[in-house]
Amino acid sequence: MVEQGNYWKPDHWMRRSLSRRQALRTLGFAAGGLTAISLVGCGGDDNDDSGDSGSSGGATTTPSTAVDSTKGTVGGTFVQQTSGFLSSIINVTGGAEGVSSRTHSSLVSFAYGRKPPEGASGLSLQLEPDLARALPEQPDNLTYVFKLQPANFHNGKPVTSADVKYSIERQAFNPQTRNARFFVPWLDKVETPDAQTVTVRTKAPYVDVLPVFSTYLRVMSKEHEESPEAEKKLMGSGPFLFVDTQPPAVMRFKRNPDYFQKPYPYFNEMTLLGPTDDAKQLADFASKQTHLTYWRGEIERDRIKSARPDATLFQYPYSSMNFFMRADQEPWTDKRVRQAMSMSMDRSKFAAVTSKGEGDPDQALSWIFPDFGTRKPKDLGASAKLFEYNPTEAKKLLAAANVKLPIQTDMWHWNSSVVGQAYVDGATFVQSSLKELGLVNFTDRETTHPQALVGWLVGDYSGTCFFIGDGGGFVYNTPASRVQSTFSAPDGKVTTPTDNRPHAIHARLTELAVSQASTLDSTKRKSIFKEMEEIIADEMYVVNYTTQQRNFFLDPRISNNAQVPLWSYGPDGAFLKYWWFKS
Amino acid sequence: MAKYITTRLVLTIPTLFLLTILVFGAIRVIPGDVCQLILQSGGTQQAIDKETCRNINAALGLDKPVTTQYVSWLGNVMTGDLGKSLFNKRDVRHDIQMRMAVTLEIAVLGASFAFIVGVPMGVASALKQNKFQDYALRFIAVGWLSVPSFWSATLLVTLPAVWWHYAPPVGYTNLWDDPIRNIQQMYLPTLAVGLGISAAMARLTRSAMLEVLGEDYVRTARAKGLANRDVVYRHALRNALMPVVTLFGLQTALLLSGTVIIELIFGLPGIGRFLLDSVQLKDYPAIQGAVLFFAVVVVFANLAVDLSYGFLDPRVRRY
Numbered sequence: 001m002v003e004q005g006n007y008w009k010p011d012h013w014m015r016r017s018l019s020r021r022q023a024l025r026t027l028g029f030a031a032g033g034l035t036a037i038s039l040v041g042c043g044g045d046d047n048d049d050s051g052d053s054g055s056s057g058g059a060t061t062t063p064s065t066a067v068d069s070t071k072g073t074v075g076g077t078f079v080q081q082t083s084g085f086l087s088s089i090i091n092v093t094g095g096a097e098g099v100s101s102r103t104h105s106s107l108v109s110f111a112y113g114r115k116p117p118e119g120a121s122g123l124s125l126q127l128e129p130d131l132a133r134a135l136p137e138q139p140d141n142l143t144y145v146f147k148l149q150p151a152n153f154h155n156g157k158p159v160t161s162a163d164v165k166y167s168i169e170r171q172a173f174n175p176q177t178r179n180a181r182f183f184v185p186w187l188d189k190v191e192t193p194d195a196q197t198v199t200v201r202t203k204a205p206y207v208d209v210l211p212v213f214s215t216y217l218r219v220m221s222k223e224h225e226e227s228p229e230a231e232k233k234l235m236g237s238g239p240f241l242f243v244d245t246q247p248p249a250v251m252r253f254k255r256n257p258d259y260f261q262k263p264y265p266y267f268n269e270m271t272l273l274g275p276t277d278d279a280k281q282l283a284d285f286a287s288k289q290t291h292l293t294y295w296r297g298e299i300e301r302d303r304i305k306s307a308r309p310d311a312t313l314f315q316y317p318y319s320s321m322n323f324f325m326r327a328d329q330e331p332w333t334d335k336r337v338r339q340a341m342s343m344s345m346d347r348s349k350f351a352a353v354t355s356k357g358e359g360d361p362d363q364a365l366s367w368i369f370p371d372f373g374t375r376k377p378k379d380l381g382a383s384a385k386l387f388e389y390n391p392t393e394a395k396k397l398l399a400a401a402n403v404k405l406p407i408q409t410d411m412w413h414w415n416s417s418v419v420g421q422a423y424v425d426g427a428t429f430v431q432s433s434l435k436e437l438g439l440v441n442f443t444d445r446e447t448t449h450p451q452a453l454v455g456w457l458v459g460d461y462s463g464t465c466f467f468i469g470d471g472g473g474f475v476y477n478t479p480a481s482r483v484q485s486t487f488s489a490p491d492g493k494v495t496t497p498t499d500n501r502p503h504a505i506h507a508r509l510t511e512l513a514v515s516q517a518s519t520l521d522s523t524k525r526k527s528i529f530k531e532m533e534e535i536i537a538d539e540m541y542v543v544n545y546t547t548q549q550r551n552f553f554l555d556p557r558i559s560n561n562a563q564v565p566l567w568s569y570g571p572d573g574a575f576l577k578y579w580w581f582k583s
Numbered sequence: 584m585a586k587y588i589t590t591r592l593v594l595t596i597p598t599l600f601l602l603t604i605l606v607f608g609a610i611r612v613i614p615g616d617v618c619q620l621i622l623q624s625g626g627t628q629q630a631i632d633k634e635t636c637r638n639i640n641a642a643l644g645l646d647k648p649v650t651t652q653y654v655s656w657l658g659n660v661m662t663g664d665l666g667k668s669l670f671n672k673r674d675v676r677h678d679i680q681m682r683m684a685v686t687l688e689i690a691v692l693g694a695s696f697a698f699i700v701g702v703p704m705g706v707a708s709a710l711k712q713n714k715f716q717d718y719a720l721r722f723i724a725v726g727w728l729s730v731p732s733f734w735s736a737t738l739l740v741t742l743p744a745v746w747w748h749y750a751p752p753v754g755y756t757n758l759w760d761d762p763i764r765n766i767q768q769m770y771l772p773t774l775a776v777g778l779g780i781s782a783a784m785a786r787l788t789r790s791a792m793l794e795v796l797g798e799d800y801v802r803t804a805r806a807k808g809l810a811n812r813d814v815v816y817r818h819a820l821r822n823a824l825m826p827v828v829t830l831f832g833l834q835t836a837l838l839l840s841g842t843v844i845i846e847l848i849f850g851l852p853g854i855g856r857f858l859l860d861s862v863q864l865k866d867y868p869a870i871q872g873a874v875l876f877f878a879v880v881v882v883f884a885n886l887a888v889d890l891s892y893g894f895l896d897p898r899v900r901r902y
Contacts, residue, residue, distance in 0.1 A: 079753060231673055246681070248860055249852035250754045273753055276850035279737045283744030284850075289753045307745060450865050 067115040067560050070263055072580035074255070077269040078558075080292045080573065081281055099272060101574040102253050103154070104218035104236030105131045105260075107146050107164065107198075108210055110477070112564045113575020125371075125477070125565070127210050130574075131159060131219055131237065131260075136200075136210075141520065142188070144200040144209065151237045151260035153221045159237050161192035166222040168200070182208075182216045185481055185517065205518045207525065208480040215477055215572070239265040239577040248274040259577075266580035282307060291555040295569065297422055298356040301551040314552040314563045319366035319471025321354065321426045323543040325464050328494070328503040332464070336401040338540040340394035342386050344437055345430065351546040354426045359546035361387050364536045365483070365529055366471025368547060373526025374474070374533055377544075383537035391437050398439065406438055409463035412445040412456035419468050426545065427466040458497030465501060469544065476567050480517035487532065487541075488513040502541035509535050557582050584893055591889050595882055602878045603660065607653050610862075610870045617645060617669055617865050643669050645867075656871065665875070666868035668861075675872040678857060683876070685755055685853035688765075689772050689842050690880075694831070696777030697784055702827065704781070705788020706820060712793060720785065727782035732841045736775035736848045755851050772849045776841050780834045787830050791823035798822075825895055832888030836881045 111128040136144040172183030186206035191199040224235045234242040240253035253270040284290045286307035325332035365374045377387035413427040434440040456465040473482025485499035488510040494503045519525040618636035665675040708720040743749040756764040843855035861869035
């Protein structure tokens, strides 16, 4: 088998498993797994049968003990708060790709969710077969051969390679489907030599092929998807059967007794609750009516801890908020001006304003998942000083750039309804700080999300904009396309709509951003990221502030649980089939 | 009376017609391009070529002149067809029907609460004018009036959860499927919606009653030797209710707009949330359908108020 997509290879990750204590110790160092970093500050689950003991918000000191995940107890109704609104869009390609992880299967999936073997972490990025019998054979860098295992859709009909081909093509080649963008950069064609074999060919080597197949490809029944029933129900071959929905508030599922992976799942029923007011979410969890919350900020986290001290806390660092400047518009064309903006920001005060003082300085390719080789700002060599608060030096840079102060410019950002008040407070803090120093007078341009979608969010804005970042895409499991689109200027120009919000045109950066997506060797890819982050830091196309926290709470009555990667919470939930209620 | 009813019914037609123009025109002022919203609704942006957008707009009928779109939409509305969502292609009428029960239940329960609590409060306050009971009731009414419904809703949700770890059952259960569970889920939203309106009704009922109680015909009723209860309820209250009922009609719009935030806070799947989500997505048919629903309810609520005048005051029936 060709060494491909090293980041998702079992052996790559199995050797890197860390205990939680080790995880804590390794925070901030470019070693260890995604697991390690994601477990920083994590409260241990107090699962009786795991041997763990820990309190919310504190570090667990004992490695997890493996639980036989095939010895669960069937029963109960699991209730989960979600992020995405449970819209009336219930067809898989139209917007239910997250919740459909309950009703549908994928070719492969990430091996997380249940208690890992002793000494290993539950957050491994190891991939395992799902509908496929094994991980794909790869006769060359461009070919993936999947052999399907026997499985039935919920209507009793068998899953065939034709269904897989239909599902891939429906997602990939229809520009109106939301997931098309994850396939477009690499997918060439899909072949079905026989009913149980699917061969996928790519146009070029691509690092994120398997994660895309795990997260963004649900295997659908062509017969169902093309019938009127597709508008009313989700029907796949997954662990749960769709029952009904009251959009956007509630969606219900029940156990699939004929699921092809025995003896899963264990929950008899499952209810997803759409987003509501923070107060309602707290009340539902405090009254023990919900078992898993969606992410909460620092203030809500402390309220929930106070109301439910027994609950398990899963805690993640998340990449920082960021301040983009149009590098193609005066005065931001001069990198000294952009560097001055970074040096004029007191990041500890920023953290005090936005996250109760928690969080550490971040950079554009966020260090929160150091497996990609990314570093903390202080480790960025010559550029490290640009992240230090030094208004005197900043003013010297501005003087050298011959900029007339204060700079008059716009700052575009969302209103608080989109990602919360802390984000708006962050934007306000940046404006007031720079104004107080006499450097910039901002005209505040607050927008709704629909306005942003066709404006500043896609690079169409004047002056500057304020964003809450995805750390170059590393908070997702498919960073290749995100890094590429955020930092490249194909043909030496940037045209909107674009992810390249600073309108950065830098030939070497573009070359690196493009090449990382097809560099299958993880060591080489890390070196690409290293060079990228040095260029980005020096050019200071974006000023990053401090990492944020994402906090999830789990009811202690849930057994065999393990913290899962950040992107999997919320509407996604393939891992839930491994969990059960303690008797 | 028949002529009165007919006149009122006929007058609703131009009102509704003007409403359709407002509803259709207003949402097109919202910034944002539907095609881009559809293509970019997943988070990270992808490059969008104009040809793709042109095809999407053509498929959705958005490439035609606005007047043509309006006439086509109005024609369909007349036949009960509110169109299909631009995003999920689902029938908007079906989506509204699915959610209608929730919103109407909140509105009806909230209005009933307001009437049942507000009118007796106002009457009691008027009958005990400038006494302790009057001051107490007025204090309560002003308090309720001062508190926005979203704030009272937040307190109603948070405080029992923090103090007693109590919250109403999650989700929404249809009244006819399980009345007890339904009431458990709906009483807090009812309180949140109804408190402010009941306070307004109490204030107005008090002032109307004080005015009516000083009228000659009330003195005459007392002189005839009628019991105080008959004077108050048969003679005074019936006449005092005219402005209260008018207020009730006007408050319908407030009641319905209140459901938008109340449904969000309590996690209820009603039309208010549907409207909110549709606005976020710029889903024209869905927004038009939801706003039209609210508008029709308000128009017919006020029609009912108009008709109730005839019942409350026989002189109205002559017009």
